[in-house]
Amino acid sequence: MEKMIKYSKIGYVFANVLKVLAWVGCGLLLASMIVMAVTKDTSGLIYQGENVSVYSPVSMGDATLGAAFTSMSVAAVTLVFVGFAMLELQRILFGMKEGNSPFTDENVKSIRRISLYMLIGWILASIIAFVMEVVLHAGPTFEFEGGSLLLIFIVYALSFVFEYGVKLQTQVDETL
16 A cells, blocks of 8 residues: 555656646647748758758748648647646546545546547547648558557556456445
8 A cells, every 4th residue: 555655646746747748848839830830930940850941942831841840730739638648647646645546436537538538639640640741742641550549448448447446446345
């Protein structure tokens, strides 16, 4: 029990730091995109290992700036949902760091929301990348990321393990 409390406290702080970093990173990405769109200045922008010069004829329709926007958009969407997932993880760890059982209905719902945030983030990032490829006339391509979907499925399946743990916890509490 002491180990659970100790590691839950560490996990809670870690999840908080990741949540803040994710949302700050998202804000910085969005601010950078706005500045690039308004000024059309790509000085200092490095894309695929090459410096994009201010002397390059770059416009909003140009593939280089468009590709940078695509990457930044996908990253921003991903970071938003990472922030929401970390918020749910904090909810789970909050009760545990107080010494409460992790097997609660609220934790089951939080785990399911984490898998939902992961799924929505994956779908939105895929849609953004696909649409930007079509807009940039690069030809639509679809890259299937099985690893991401597998992780989403594992987190969702974990919620059923916790749901079973809730039933066992209820039985133990009733026998005592």
